[in-house]
Structure formats: C-alpha cells, structure tokens
Amino acid sequence: MNKVTTDVLIVGGGPAGMSAAVAASGNDDVRITVVDDNPRIGGQIWRAELGKLKSVEALELLALLDQQWITLVNNASVFSNDGSSVLAETPSGRIQIEYKSLILATGARERLLPFPGWTLPNVLGAAGLQALVKGGLDVQDKRIVVAGTGPLLLVAAEYLTSKGARIVAICEQTTNKKLDRFALGLWRSPSKIVQGISLRSKLRGIPYYRNAWVTKADLQSVTIQHFGQTTDIECDMFACGFHLVPNIELAQLLGCEVADGFVSVDDYQQTSISDVYCAGEPTSIGGVEAAVVEGKIAGFAATGQIIEANSLFRARKKTTAFAKALDQAFELRDELKTLAASSTIVCRCEDVQYGKLTDHDDFRMAKLQTRCGMGACQGRICGAAVEFLFGWKDRSVRPPIFPVKMENL
Amino acid sequence: MSYDVVIVGSGIVGAACAASLSASRLRVLVLDSSGIATGTTAAGMGHIVLMDDSEAQLALTGYSRKLWNTLAQELPADAEYEHCGTIWVAADEDEMNEVRRKQIVYASHGSDAEILDGRALRELEPNLRGGLAGGLLVQDDSVVYQLCATKFLIERAARYGTTIRTGTNVIEISDDGVRLENGEVIAAGVIINAAGVFASELSPELKIVKRKGHLAITERYPNFVRHQLIELGYLKSAHGSDGDSVAFNVQPRITGQILLGSSRQFGVESNQIDFEILKRMTNRAFEYMPDLKTLSTVRVWTGFRPATSDNLPYIGKIPGHENVYAAAGHEGLGITTSLGTAELLTSAILGKKPAIPIEPYLPSRTITEH
Numbered sequence: 001m002n003k004v005t006t007d008v009l010i011v012g013g014g015p016a017g018m019s020a021a022v023a024a025s026g027n028d029d030v031r032i033t034v035v036d037d038n039p040r041i042g043g044q045i046w047r048a049e050l051g052k053l054k055s056v057e058a059l060e061l062l063a064l065l066d067q068q069w070i071t072l073v074n075n076a077s078v079f080s081n082d083g084s085s086v087l088a089e090t091p092s093g094r095i096q097i098e099y100k101s102l103i104l105a106t107g108a109r110e111r112l113l114p115f116p117g118w119t120l121p122n123v124l125g126a127a128g129l130q131a132l133v134k135g136g137l138d139v140q141d142k143r144i145v146v147a148g149t150g151p152l153l154l155v156a157a158e159y160l161t162s163k164g165a166r167i168v169a170i171c172e173q174t175t176n177k178k179l180d181r182f183a184l185g186l187w188r189s190p191s192k193i194v195q196g197i198s199l200r201s202k203l204r205g206i207p208y209y210r211n212a213w214v215t216k217a218d219l220q221s222v223t224i225q226h227f228g229q230t231t232d233i234e235c236d237m238f239a240c241g242f243h244l245v246p247n248i249e250l251a252q253l254l255g256c257e258v259a260d261g262f263v264s265v266d267d268y269q270q271t272s273i274s275d276v277y278c279a280g281e282p283t284s285i286g287g288v289e290a291a292v293v294e295g296k297i298a299g300f301a302a303t304g305q306i307i308e309a310n311s312l313f314r315a316r317k318k319t320t321a322f323a324k325a326l327d328q329a330f331e332l333r334d335e336l337k338t339l340a341a342s343s344t345i346v347c348r349c350e351d352v353q354y355g356k357l358t359d360h361d362d363f364r365m366a367k368l369q370t371r372c373g374m375g376a377c378q379g380r381i382c383g384a385a386v387e388f389l390f391g392w393k394d395r396s397v398r399p400p401i402f403p404v405k406m407e408n409l
Numbered sequence: 410m411s412y413d414v415v416i417v418g419s420g421i422v423g424a425a426c427a428a429s430l431s432a433s434r435l436r437v438l439v440l441d442s443s444g445i446a447t448g449t450t451a452a453g454m455g456h457i458v459l460m461d462d463s464e465a466q467l468a469l470t471g472y473s474r475k476l477w478n479t480l481a482q483e484l485p486a487d488a489e490y491e492h493c494g495t496i497w498v499a500a501d502e503d504e505m506n507e508v509r510r511k512q513i514v515y516a517s518h519g520s521d522a523e524i525l526d527g528r529a530l531r532e533l534e535p536n537l538r539g540g541l542a543g544g545l546l547v548q549d550d551s552v553v554y555q556l557c558a559t560k561f562l563i564e565r566a567a568r569y570g571t572t573i574r575t576g577t578n579v580i581e582i583s584d585d586g587v588r589l590e591n592g593e594v595i596a597a598g599v600i601i602n603a604a605g606v607f608a609s610e611l612s613p614e615l616k617i618v619k620r621k622g623h624l625a626i627t628e629r630y631p632n633f634v635r636h637q638l639i640e641l642g643y644l645k646s647a648h649g650s651d652g653d654s655v656a657f658n659v660q661p662r663i664t665g666q667i668l669l670g671s672s673r674q675f676g677v678e679s680n681q682i683d684f685e686i687l688k689r690m691t692n693r694a695f696e697y698m699p700d701l702k703t704l705s706t707v708r709v710w711t712g713f714r715p716a717t718s719d720n721l722p723y724i725g726k727i728p729g730h731e732n733v734y735a736a737a738g739h740e741g742l743g744i745t746t747s748l749g750t751a752e753l754l755t756s757a758i759l760g761k762k763p764a765i766p767i768e769p770y771l772p773s774r775t776i777t778e779h
C-alpha cells in the first residue's frame with residue numbers, strides 16, 4: 001500500500017478545490033495535494049471544457065496550478081477517513097494520504113425524485129443526460145422534454161440543443177412569483193445575468209413552462225401538471241432533475257457538524273472540526289462564483305494567510321446571498337411529495353418501493369427493515385429523495401462512501 | 410396497567426422471548442431505549458449454525474436450529490430464510506482430522522454432515538482456491554435476514570397482545586419492575602434483562618463484555634458463493650484467544666450479495682472501522698478465495714457481540730433476585746440461539762420442564778463461582 005503525507009490535502013478538483021490550492025500555495029512552506037476522482041481536474045463545470053479553452057477563469061487557475069508546487073492526484077476516489085488521513089482508491093490500488101489540514105471541496109450531485117416511470121431507460125437526470133451526451137451519446141433529432149427545477153435545466157436544454165436535440169418543452173416546477181423575484185435579484189450578480197440572457201436567447205422558440213411539473217412518464221410521453229391541467233407531451237427522452245444535493249458524505253464520516261443538509265462552517269470555512277475546512281457546494285449551492293471565493297478563503301485560512309482570507313469576506317457575502325436566493329427560488333413544492341405511487345421504486349439499488357417505506361418512522365428503521373439506501377450507491381440518490389418525501393434527516397454514512405474493490409479496503 | 414412480564418431490549422433475543430411468552434398468554438411489555446433490532450442484532454450476520462465448542466453450546470444451537478427450521482414455514486419473504494447449509498473448510502490434513510471429529514460429534518447429535526474431499530469441495534464452491542484439503546458440509550444450517558425476522562417476532566408478539574415501547578430507556582431493574590429514565594415506574598411479575606451488551610449495566614451480576622466485529626458486504630454476484638463458508642481454523646483463531654483475531658467466514662445473501670466476516674476484538678469501545686484489522690480480515694479471506702479481491706464492496710460496519718467468559722449465554726433467574734431473569738450474553742450466536750433461549754426461559758418462568766437442560770446457561774453458574 002502506498003502511503004504519502006502532505007500539509008494541506010484538498011479533496012475535489014472543481015472550482016472550489018482548484019481555488020483553494022492556488023490560494024494555499026501563497027504560503028511557500030506548505031506542501032499541497034489535490035485529489036479528484038476524475039481523469040481530469042475542473043469539477044462538474046470546467047472538466048469537459050478544459051481542452052477547449054473556454055473559461056478564462058479556469059485557464060488562469062490552471063496556469064497557476066501548473067506553476068506551483070502542487071501535487072495533483074487524478075482518478076483517486078476518497079472512500080474513507082482513517083484518523084488524520086484519508087484512503088483513496090486509484091486504478092493502481094489504494095493510497096493513504098496523511099494531512100495536517102484538510103479542505104473538503106467535494107461538490108454536489110443532481111437531485112432525482114421518484115415518480116411513476118422515473119426508472120425507465122428513456123428517463124434521465126437533466127445533468128445526467130448532459131454528461132452522457134458529453135460522453136458520446138447521440139441525441140441528434142431526438143425529441144426531449146426537460147423538467148424539474150433549477151437553472152441547470154436551462155443549461156442542459158441549451159447544451160442538448162447544441163448537439164442537435166429538439167427540446168419539446170422545459171418545465172420548471174417553481175412559481176412565477178418566485179422566479180420573478182429571483183430574476184430581479186440577478187441584476188446584482190452581473191456575470192450570471194449575462195449567462196442567463198444568452199441562454200434564453202438560444203432557447204428562443206422552446207416553450208418554457210413555469211408552475212409545471214411531471215406526474216408520470218412512459219416510453220413515449222410524459223405527463224405534465226400545469227395550472228391544474230394535465231397534458232401528455234410526446235417525446236423520445238425525458239430529462240428530469242431537481243436542482244442539486246451537496247456531497248457531504250466525507251464530511252459526515254469525519255464527524256463534521258451538518259445543518260439542514262449542508263456542512264456548517266465558520267468565517268474561515270472551517271468546519272466544527274479544527275483543521276478541516278469545507279468550500280463550494282457542500283456548504284451551500286451557490287454556483288461557480290461561490291465555489292471560487294469559498295475555496296480561496298479556505299486555502300488562505302488553512303495556511304495561515306489570514307489577511308488574504310479576510311479580504312474576501314465581502315465577496316463571499318454576495319455569493320452567499322445568491323445561494324440563498326437560489327434556494328428560495330427553486331424550493332420544491334409539496335405536490336412533488338405525492339407523485340410516487342405505492343409501487344413506485346424509490347431505491348433503485350435495492351428495489352424498494354414507496355409503499356414499503358411509508359410504515360416507518362425514520363430513515364434508520366426504514367433502512368434496516370427494507371435496505372433502502374444500502375445498495376451500491378449508498379443512498380446517494382434515494383437518500384436525498386426520502387429526506388424530501390418523508391422529512392427524514394438522520395442519514396448515517398458508512399465507509400466506503402463509494403464502492404471499492406475489496407482488496408483496496 | 411401492570412404486566413406479567415417486562416422485557417428490556419427488543420433485539421432478536423428480547424423479540425423471541427416476547428413472542429414465546431405472549432403465546433403462553435402472558436401480558437408482556439417490551440421496552441427498548443432505541444428502536445426494534447437496532448443494537449447488535451442490526452450488525453450481525455444471520456447465520457443459523459450448529460456449533461460444538463462445548464456440549465452445552467451444541468445442545469442450544471441444535472435445539473434452536475430445529476426451532477428455526479420449523480419457524481421457516483411461517484417467516485415472511487423479507488426474512489430471506491435460505492437453507493444454504495454450511496461448509497467448514499479444511500486447509501490441510503490436520504484440519505481434516507477436525508472435520509472427521511466434528512462429523513462424528515454432529516452425527517451423535519442426530520445431525521447429518523457430509524465429509525468432502527478437496528475435489529468435492531471445489532465442485533460445490535468453485536471460487537475457493539485449489540489445494541484445500543476438504544471440508545464438512547452441514548446441510549441443515551441456514552441464513553436469515555435477522556432484522557426482518559426480528560420484526561416478524563415482534564409483530565407476532567403484538568398480535569398476542571404484547572405492548573411495545575421504543576425510545577424508552579430503562580435505568581433500573583428490581584424485583585418489582587423497572588424504572589424508566591423519565592422517572593416512570595412500571596410494575597411487573599417478571600422482569601427479563603435482554604439488553605445485549607448493556608445487560609450488565611442494569612444487572613451488574615452479569616459479566617458481559619463487548620467483543621467487536623467487522624463485516625463487509627459486496628454488490629451482487631449471484632452464485633459466487635453458495636454455502637456459508639467458514640475456515641476450520643475459526644475455532645482455534647476466533648474463540649481460542651483473548652487477543653484480536655480474524656477468520657475467513659463468508660455468507661451468500663439471497664440478493665446475490667456476499668457478506669464477509671469476521672474479526673474479534675476485546676477491549677475496544679469505538680465503533681469506528683479499524684482499517685488495520687479489516688485488512689487482516691480481507692487478506693485472510695483472499696487466502697481462501699482469491700477472487701474476492703476484485704469484488705466491489707459497498708459497505709463496511711462493526712458490531713459488538715455480548716460476550717461471556719465461557720461463551721455461553723445467560724438464560725434464567727439472576728441470583729439474588731426473585732423475579733429478574735437474564736436472556737443476554739449470546740456472543741456471536743445470538744441470532745441462532747434466540748429461539749432456544751426464548752423457549753427455555755418461558756419454561757422456566759411457567760415452571761415447566763424445559764426441552765433441554767437449562768442448567769449450563771443459568772447465570773448462577775459463573776456468579777456463584779466468585
């Protein structure tokens with residue numbers, strides 16, 4: 001087994017992790033290691049772009065990362081902590097990395113909710129479908145309905161259109177009122193409004209319904225509820241995602257305090273455990289700008305560069321306000337709790353139906369009796385769903401947080 | 410309201426006692442500080458196994474196994490009762506001697522067991538490495554998903570009128586009843602301490618210590634393993650010493666998942682994964698089944714076996730008390746022996762003749778020694 005030591009260990013090489021690494025490298029005396037489970041650095045948003053040199057910000061960070069004495073470990077999934085070290089699985093076996101301080105920048109994943117038909121092969125997450133197309137799936141001339149909630153629906157629709165798909169409709173579950181309030185607030189966040197406008201113009205001609213949500217899907221169509229009416233829309237594929245869920249499993253394993261599903265941090269992005277910091281989506285869903293500023297603060301703070309960290313508090317105030325606005329604008333409506341029928345599968349790994357969960361009082365009992373959330377994905381998908389459906393909160397986490405080969409345990 | 414019996418603990422042992430006592434028309438109350446089957450029962454492996462560490466262990470596991478095989482017809486599908494049998498794996502000729510000894514002991518107990526040579530072993534379990542000497546196939550052993558079996562026992566007890574209160578912490582047991590954390594006192598004719606590893610906190614007369622174990626479970630690989638497989642070195646390594654030990658012990662689940670055990674450690678309080686002993690445990694398994702190495706493992710967890718000094722549970726009246734009984738200390742066999750324990754205790758409480766002699770399990774056996 002391979003064992004290495006570092007001063008600052010950063011888990012996650014997205015905008016938050018990259019920013020943290022660059023900030024930390026301002027202190028010449030520390031060794032910095034960034035671990036990411038993908039073949040390429042960049043996280044959800046920059047990973048695929050890197051070859052194409054699109055985002056100025058990403059390029060700058062990348063250049064800085066190159067210049068500094070920073071060790072990048074790609075293709076390494078951190079699956080557990082072990083004292084003041086983490087264990088990661090790589091294609092060539094397990095590595096153990098000992099650290100003095102740790103920055104968690106593990107990002108988020110898409111939230112999926114169960115409704116009749118959601119497990120059909122033509123039904124995918126909105127970001128999930130986007131990723132498949134990036135990976136080579138052909139959507140040329142495919143009729144696709146995009147539904148769910150959040151800004152990523154637009155991003156996905158735009159991307160799919162650019163790949164030749166015909167977006168039949170975009171259905172956003174939130175209300176006009178909430179969306180309008182959010183759109184107004186966007187003027188305070190210039191870069192985002194630019195992004196929003198250019199998206200909308202590209203999407204021109206595609207019906208964008210608000211107050212609209214899916215109630216069921218089959219192989220040829222989806223049923224949408226819109227202002228008290230149900231409409232069947234024919235399509236070849238259905239892309240449905242309900243905003244994002246933070247990846248907090250590693251923080252939970254470490255014992256970091258969590259509130260309302262997010263890792264609690266202080267002004268310096270430090271968690272309830274000293275020398276363990278957290279930045280980006282695990283602390284709040286606030287987009288790239290939030291990830292970058294939080295990453296910087298964490299990187300500075302973890303390496304004693306307090307003045308530099310302090311200088312970013314104002315910038316973070318803005319991104320935190322934006323995260324809050326996002327949260328309010330795309331809050332899930334209660335009707336979504338009633339979509340699943342008794343026979344609708346909630347936990348895909350263990351085939352657990354909605355009806356089997358309703359007798360239980362909490363997640364622990366449901367888990368033990370039905371094995372909901374105990375399959376290969378370890379509740380990554382159904383965990384967030386049952387939290388919303390039943391209000392269960394106490395989701396326990398056990399290592400490994402990703403499946404690993406037994407020899408790498 | 411007063412009860413004939415209050416049972417402290419709704420693990421599989423408390424649940425089995427509740428089902429048995431309420432079937433005999435006693436008014437039963439079950440109390441658990443947490444939820445049903447959330448203690449050691451939630452962590453165990455669910456192997457229903459005949460074991461012969463001692464005469465008394467053989468008698469209790471044999472009797473219990475018979476009760477399980479009868480109950481099997483009534484168990485719901487989610488209890489996943491699978492009559493898969495056990496193979497005790499012998500690595501070398503030394504262990505083959507042990508196979509032959511064990512076969513004779515089991516036969517004399519009326520349990521057929523078949524001796525396998527190396528080739529027969531490989532035919533039954535192709536994923537075992539070549540070169541193993543053989544094994545003993547015990548057809549009548551089974552595997553159960555003990556969590557749903559416990560729920561079934563609790564529901565059966567409830568149907569017979571048992572009251573169940575979870576989230577109710579008992580802080581004191583006396584001859585008259587129990588006292589709860591919230592000050593409430595509940596009177597009962599008989600009190601049963603079935604609090605697992607916490608039993609000695611309520612009844613200091615019982616000497617029960619925690620013996621930590623690790624388990625790992627894989628994704629689905631149907632037919633990779635067909636029987637519960639245990640190395641025969643198990644007896645030497647796991648039960649024989651007070652130090653940390655590991656043994657090859659692998660279980661096929663109906664789902665196709667493979668459950669891998671096991672480790673034993675005394676004197677550890679933390680429930681955290683100890684990656685060093687876990688590594689020893691998996692390496693030991695790879696010696697027998699090399700292809701396990703590449704199987705995808707989805708979860709690892711630990712549990713605490715309630716251990717006694719002679720590896721036998723406490724079943725029966727606690728010395729110095731009129732009405733307080735123990736049903737605790739079942740170590741690594743409590744899933745198996747829960748049903749036998751319940752029947753023995755019911756007989757003792759009702760003053761009936763037990764199906765097998767209860768003396769070896771009476772708490773007085775170790776307590777009066779001191």
Ligand SMILES: Cc1cc2nc3c(=O)[nH]c(=O)nc-3n(C[C@H](O)[C@H](O)[C@H](O)COP(=O)(O)OP(=O)(O)OC[C@H]3O[C@@H](n4cnc5c(N)ncnc54)[C@H](O)[C@@H]3O)c2cc1C
Binds near residue numbers: 046077105108250279
């Ligand atoms: C599926 C998806 C698609 C998105 N698409 C867009 C988009 O098109 N446009 C947009 O503006 N925003 C998009 N976002 C939002 C975007 O992720 C955020 O705005 C921003 O990237 C957050 O940065 P981050 O550094 O916090 O997280 P991320 O960019 O998610 O980076 C976290 C990194 O950590 C890695 N990681 C996590 N856990 C471990 C572990 N245990 N071991 C090793 N590595 C680990 C992840 O694989 C990832 O590479 C998307 C989000 C998701 C979840």
Ligand SMILES: Cc1cc2nc3c(=O)[nH]c(=O)nc-3n(C[C@H](O)[C@H](O)[C@H](O)COP(=O)(O)OP(=O)(O)OC[C@H]3O[C@@H](n4cnc5c(N)ncnc54)[C@H](O)[C@@H]3O)c2cc1C
Binds near residue numbers: 744
């Ligand atoms: C790793 C491992 C593998 C195992 N494999 C097997 C196997 O293959 N086969 C087998 O037969 N056995 C196996 N066992 C053993 C088996 O799991 C235990 O012997 C059995 O579960 C013990 O059950 P119990 O009801 O006595 O204890 P528990 O399940 O711990 O139940 C005790 C209950 O009492 C409650 N309680 C405690 N204190 C109080 C209080 N003060 N007030 C109210 N309630 C209280 C607790 O909340 C708990 O629910 C294994 C054990 C481990 C750890």
